[in-house]
Amino acid sequence: MGEVSRGARALVVCPDIRGIRYDLDADSRLQEAEGLALAIGIVIADSFVLPVRDVKPNLLFGAGQVENIRIACEQNDAELVVVDGSLSPIQQRNLEDKLARKVIDRTGLILEIFGERAATAEGRLQVELAHLDYQQSRLVRSWTHLERQRGGFGFLGGPGETQIEADRRMIRQRMARLRKELEQVRKTRGLHRERRERAPWPVVALVGYTNAGKSTLFNRLTGADVMAEDLLFATLDPTMRAISLPGVEKAILSDTVGFISDLPTQLVAAFRATLEEVTAADLICHVRDISNPSSEAQKLQVLEVLGELGVIDGEGEDPKVPILEVWNKWDLLDAVQAEELAKVAEDDEGIIALSALTGAGVDGFLDRVGQMLTSRATVREFVLPSSDGKRIAWLHAHGDVLEEADAGESDGQSLRRFTVTLNPKELGQFQSL
Known part of the structure; x- marks a missing residue:
């Protein structure tokens, strides 16, 4: 993971800025930020929500709040501060000076995860392009890591000497090369997709909020050894496998990258090609962690991204690709929750409940997918x-x-x-x- 070993102790701070409408409540956002940090092996020394009445252009937080963060770092022996929000280069540098510690914002943290997890050539190209785009205005550390083929991108490392103009020129040249390579990858993907469209087998895409259990379900259905840990962004590259379904001789199952609220703009652009697989699907299975208190807000996030991809119109009233809602992690519900939600699922043919972990309900899911794929025959x-x-x-x-x-x-x-x-x-x- 770049230049920092796993086990770095961090203070996670979630700014709650007055006047901003967030998709999730403050506690849910803090929990998600903790998940992002844990995903790359950071040890959370402490975490808290910090209300921000007026954003300070030079620090984001007020002087008193910055001092409280510094004291919390001292008390918890934290060497890193994770801010769950977007920091300008000036804010990041000033906070590092005031706190005498490395500071990383949400975008840098997600890019660090992506840099560590991207497995395919396309994934690595997309991540590196996003990383360079993000870092163009943050030329405050060494660029020796630009030549690395894999691993994180060193956001968490120490400061280094920088020849700014030379670096900027190197970044621009590298980004131009990456864009050319990515364009070639997209053309190749387009050809592969055309071949799949000509092939007789329907494509079923698993989509959903990150950590909803898509990869666990994918593994259960295909027997594949896709990384399926209880981590945010466990999957970054679409993985495809053939499966058989009732009434369908063969279908292609596709596991995609998880969606997340407030995905940094650099990554929305960089990962558009990865998500294009969803637009070529014959059926979309929207996997939800129904045990998560923020499940409804997460659903809206997924529908918003599907809308941006042109898969659905509005709030999903007119899906251009049929969508089956998969209520996963049923095994984590208590008896009362399970009974209430079971009534909702029974009355809606567009919902199926299961536990990918235990296998309960998976046969019913396969039957429903088979029915939906053959219903237009x-x-x-x-x-x-x-x-x-x-x-x-x-x-x-x-x-x-x-x-x-x-x-x-x-x-x-x-x-x-x-x-x-x-x-x-x-x-x-x-x-x-």
Whole structure:
């Protein structure tokens, strides 16, 4: 993880700025900030919400509050301060001077996690581009880490000497190269997606707030060894595996990066290509941690991102891709909560309840996914020459052939009549043969 070993002791401070409307309440935001810190092995010495009446341009906090943070650091032997908000370069430098400690804001912390977790070539390119974009205005430390291929990006390391102009030129050149490489990756992804669209198998995308249990569900369904720890951002790159479903010979299951509130703008842009996989899906399974008190607010965050991607309109009234809401972590509910939520889930076909960890409800989930993927299928009738082996074989391989019968002759050729069930995707593929 960059230049800091795991185990660094940190003070986590969540500013609650007057006049700003937050998506989550202060306690939930503090809990999420703690989760982000834990995700890269930071030890939380202490954490608290700090009300901010008036933002100070040079420090964010008032002088008295900064002194209280310094005292808390001394008392808790904290070597790092994590501020769950966005700090300007000047605010960050001034806080470091006043506190005599390393200070990292929310954007830097998330980038550090992404730098450590990105596994594919595309993920690493996206993270490095986001990191450089963020750091352009923060040329206050050594840039030797620019050559590293993996790992965190050293936000948590000590200060270093900087040749600012040379660094800026190096950053601009590196960003230009990264953008070219990313464009090539996107073109390749586009070709792969076109191939999948031509393939007969439907794509099911798992989406949801970070730490909702998507990877645990993915592993249970596919037997894959995808990282599925109780950590924020355990998955950063989409992973795809083939699964079989009731009524569906084969489907592709895609596990995607978790969504989060107030995702830094640099990362929204950098990870757009990763989330493009969702737009090509035939069905979206929105996995929710139904045991989390902030589950409803997290749902709205996910719907907002899906709206930005053009998958849904408004609050989800008109999804362009069908969405199934998956209420996960059912095993963590108490009896009263489970009974109340079970009534809601039973009355709504768009909701399925399960525990990815224990496996309870997973069979019902698979049945529902199979039903949703086959619900748009229609019965079609085709008359083909007996000699058209390619298309006849395709119908038997990819459609549900209900009846096959002799259909006489035409121009000296014997004909066969096929009654077949096909979904819209399969019908389009057959017609393009």
